[in-house]
Amino acid sequence: MKKTSLIASILFLIQLAFSQNYNAGFKSLQLKDSTRIYKPNTKVTDSLHYRPVDLDIWYPSKEKNEKPLIFKDLFSLFEKRAVTYQDNDDFSGMTEELAQFYVAELGAGTDGKKLLDVKTSTYLNPKPIDVKHPVVIYMAGFNGMGFENYKILETLAQNGYLVVSIWSVGRYPGNMTNKMEDMMEQVYDAEFAINYLTNNKLVNTDFKNLGLIGCSWGGMSAAVFAKRNSQVKGFVSLDGTETHYFGENEEDDGYLQEIYDTNLLLPTKQNLDYLYLESGDKLDEFTPEKEFHYYKQLETKNYYLRFANSQHADFTSIPSILKFTKSAVKIHNEIQSLTLAFLNKSLNQQNNFDILWKDISSLDYTKIQPFEIAETSELTIDFSGSILDRQTNQPLPYVNIGVLNQDIGTVSDLNGKFSLQIREEFKNDTIRISSIGFKPVEVLIRNIIQKEKSVTYKLEEAVSELDEMVITAKSFKKRTLGNKSKSKFVSTGFSYDQLGAEMGVKINIRKNPTLVDAFNFNISYNRLSAKSIFRLNFYSVKNRKPDINLLKDNILVTIEPKQTGNVTIDLKPYDIVLKDDIIVTLEWVESKGENNKGEAIFFSLGILNSGTLYKKSSQSKFKKHSSMGVGFNIDVRH
Numbered sequence: 001m002k003k004t005s006l007i008a009s010i011l012f013l014i015q016l017a018f019s020q021n022y023n024a025g026f027k028s029l030q031l032k033d034s035t036r037i038y039k040p041n042t043k044v045t046d047s048l049h050y051r052p053v054d055l056d057i058w059y060p061s062k063e064k065n066e067k068p069l070i071f072k073d074l075f076s077l078f079e080k081r082a083v084t085y086q087d088n089d090d091f092s093g094m095t096e097e098l099a100q101f102y103v104a105e106l107g108a109g110t111d112g113k114k115l116l117d118v119k120t121s122t123y124l125n126p127k128p129i130d131v132k133h134p135v136v137i138y139m140a141g142f143n144g145m146g147f148e149n150y151k152i153l154e155t156l157a158q159n160g161y162l163v164v165s166i167w168s169v170g171r172y173p174g175n176m177t178n179k180m181e182d183m184m185e186q187v188y189d190a191e192f193a194i195n196y197l198t199n200n201k202l203v204n205t206d207f208k209n210l211g212l213i214g215c216s217w218g219g220m221s222a223a224v225f226a227k228r229n230s231q232v233k234g235f236v237s238l239d240g241t242e243t244h245y246f247g248e249n250e251e252d253d254g255y256l257q258e259i260y261d262t263n264l265l266l267p268t269k270q271n272l273d274y275l276y277l278e279s280g281d282k283l284d285e286f287t288p289e290k291e292f293h294y295y296k297q298l299e300t301k302n303y304y305l306r307f308a309n310s311q312h313a314d315f316t317s318i319p320s321i322l323k324f325t326k327s328a329v330k331i332h333n334e335i336q337s338l339t340l341a342f343l344n345k346s347l348n349q350q351n352n353f354d355i356l357w358k359d360i361s362s363l364d365y366t367k368i369q370p371f372e373i374a375e376t377s378e379l380t381i382d383f384s385g386s387i388l389d390r391q392t393n394q395p396l397p398y399v400n401i402g403v404l405n406q407d408i409g410t411v412s413d414l415n416g417k418f419s420l421q422i423r424e425e426f427k428n429d430t431i432r433i434s435s436i437g438f439k440p441v442e443v444l445i446r447n448i449i450q451k452e453k454s455v456t457y458k459l460e461e462a463v464s465e466l467d468e469m470v471i472t473a474k475s476f477k478k479r480t481l482g483n484k485s486k487s488k489f490v491s492t493g494f495s496y497d498q499l500g501a502e503m504g505v506k507i508n509i510r511k512n513p514t515l516v517d518a519f520n521f522n523i524s525y526n527r528l529s530a531k532s533i534f535r536l537n538f539y540s541v542k543n544r545k546p547d548i549n550l551l552k553d554n555i556l557v558t559i560e561p562k563q564t565g566n567v568t569i570d571l572k573p574y575d576i577v578l579k580d581d582i583i584v585t586l587e588w589v590e591s592k593g594e595n596n597k598g599e600a601i602f603f604s605l606g607i608l609n610s611g612t613l614y615k616k617s618s619q620s621k622f623k624k625h626s627s628m629g630v631g632f633n634i635d636v637r638h
Contacts, residue, residue, distance in 0.1 A: 021158070022062065023062070023121075023126060023158065024061070024122045024123065025123055025128060026058055028054065029054065031054070033051040033189075036051035036188065037050065037051070038050055038172050051185075051189075051192075054167055055166070056074075056145065056165040057163065058162075059203050061126040063127050064126055065123045071117070071118040071119075071120060072116035076095045077147070081167065082174070098490065099116050104627045104628045106313065106324045115318070128204070133203065133205050134209040134210075135194075135197075135207055135209065135210050136162070136343060137163075137212050137225070138218075139168070139190065139219070139225070140215060140218050141168060142168055143175075143176045144216070144217075146167075148215065148318065152213070155336055159344075162203055162205050166189050166190045168218055176217070180255065183217070186221040187225050194210075209233065210347075211234040211343045211347050213237075214240045215238040215239070215240070218240065219238070219239070220256075220259065222242070223265050226270060227264060233273060233346050234272060234342060234347055235274050236338075238315040239277065239278055239279045239315040242292075244291065245371070246290045246292075247288045267298050270300070273300070273346040274298055274303070275305075275338065275339075278304070278371075280307055280310045280365075287373075291373055305366055306369075307331050307334075308366065309327060309331075309365040310327075310331050320332035380423050382420075383455075384417070385454050385455040385457065387458075388456060390459060391461060395414075395416025396412060396438070397415070397554075398411055398535060398554055399411065400434050402420070403422060403426050404429060405619070407616040407617050410500055411590070413590070414590075422445060428444075439460045439461075440459075477637065480634070481509070481633060481634050482505065482633030483606045484606070485605060485606025486522040486524075487524060487606060490606070491602035491603055492614075493600055493602035495600050496595035496596060499588055499591065500587070501587070501614070503613065503614040503630055504539075504630065506541060507632075508581050509581050509636075512578075514638045515577055516578060517636060518634065519568070520566065520569075520632070521567055522631050523563060523564045523602070523603060525564065526601045530561060530592050531593065532588065532592070533589050533592070534588055534589065535556055536585075537549050538584055540583075541582065544610075546583045555571070606628060611627045611628065612629055
């Protein structure tokens with residue numbers, strides 16, 4: 001039987017107590033790389049013409065200031081740089097709003113101040129010690145910075161390391177993507193940092209003794225950096241995307257496959273020490289089609305460890321410093337301890353890693369065997385047809401067709417036609433066909449296989465679910481119910497190809513009856529090339545999830561390409577009267593043209609206890625997508 005984490009925790013505390021020889025100093029540098037153009041088609045005098053590079057540096061010092069920094073001091077750099085990198089948007093207030101977002105997403109309340117006020121053990125600008133430091137480059141996660149893992153970075157500084165954090169920010173206007181070109185900007189930033197620090201001697205450094213840490217998307221950048229820079233001796237990946245399981249998101253799959261198909265990684269040619277620490281929930285909700293596993297392709301002796309009870313967020317410091325759960329604190333302590341011990345071993349400082357590794361890798365919730373992908377059939381069933389109104393024999397547009405309770409579905413077009421590709425493993429499942437105002441139809445997929453795979457279904461009209469109400473003449477009070485967020489910074493939405501996907505929030509109806517005048521939402525970000533059609537849905541609530549669609553008509557919302565800002569839909573002509581709480585959603589039903597890979601539309605998020613509900617396709621289950629609520633609200637009278 002495996003041991004508990006008691007011994008590991010004791011070893012961790014002993015290691016920190018006896019190895020923290022210094023105070024952690026911090027300084028931030030605002031630099032420019034004049035070999036790269038950042039903002040195209042600008043003059044040299046433009047402040048954004050050349051690539052801005054901001055470096056956050058943790059380093060060892062014998063001194064310390066009167067007060068250590070608080071988390072807000074590190075986190076607010078994110079807002080300052082957003083203002084610098086993107087010159088067309090107002091980012092004031094971003095620090096407080098994003099802190100609220102982090103706290104709410106973890107389910108730790110809605111008070112962002114509890115995060116911003118956390119005291120660090122880092123001091124601003126003390127004098128560095130005058131000895132040569134081994135160097136660690138930290139590659140931050142997607143649009144991340146050193147604040148996300150400052151506990152690890154300051155611990156390394158306390159143990160004699162110079163740590164240089166490289167922000168993850170792509171090409172102009174500074175919105176990171178999974179595209180190879182944006183990823184390479186972080187790699188170039190790291191190489192610029194080494195050259196700058198080598199030439200300017202701000203701190204006594206040993207760049208021949210170089211370690212790497214990559215967090216999440218920064219793991220890919222770190223792996224590419226390691227291939228390009230042979231002086232890297234040790235590489236720690238914190239749930240990095242240099243390992244990827246294909247099949248959950250087509251867009252991400254495409255971008256990552258493009259990187260893997262190049263010579264940017266070549267793990268079989270690497271000669272470095274490598275430690276991959278992986279979260280345990282990656283394959284909870286899907287079966288991958290294939291994988292690219294960096295660790296499995298390395299030919300040198302390296303280490304892999306999966307924390308089976310962890311989530312991706314546990315590989316940053318934030319759940320730990322918020323003390324979100326005892327498990328989150330414990331896991332991050334162990335990650336921190338392993339990272340320090342591994343780099344000590346790789347960079348020839350000392351070797352207590354083997355003892356620590358033996359203990360932590362034998363815990364009940366850790367596994368040293370990587371995920372194994374079960375072999376599944378690649379055979380698919382092509383299923384297409386038409387949907388008609390049984391009474392009129394006319395085609396029905398915007399009908400939902402999909403595998404019941406699975407993330408496989410589509411929507412019929414204006415002519416009632418649809419096509420769907422289904423993996424053979426679902427042949428014993430059920431296809432469900434449903435539309436507002438019509439009775440749903442369910443068909444066993446195996447019965448479809450035995451017949452023609454191009455079929456016609458006729459739907460029978462259903463009685464409206466909205467009860468008739470008599471509204472007496474009286475003086476109405478006007479209110480806006482729901483989430484009124486118009487945030488520019490915190491948002492959620494749909495990728496370029498997610499027809500049939502749907503998201504929404506619960507809205508509490510305070511009075512019976514309540515008349516609905518309008519539906520409102522805010523588009524914070526929109527790079528779609530095609531005009532998009534969304535359907536507005538009002539559902540009754542059952543077990544906190546959408547149940548019956550209460551509307552009797554298709555209420556369609558048209559979004560123009562690149563359109564952003566507040567949108568109001570007049571609902572007075574539909575005579576919608578509510579008497580109970582509802583869930584309001586937007587469902588993407590049509591694109592008037594082609595959207596390109598990587599394009600997306602996002603709606604504002606805000607603090608709302610019920611959170612955002614989301615489903616990936618027409619007949620899949622609604623799931624809680626975010627602890628924050630998407631900014632949907634209704635204007636009402638009662």
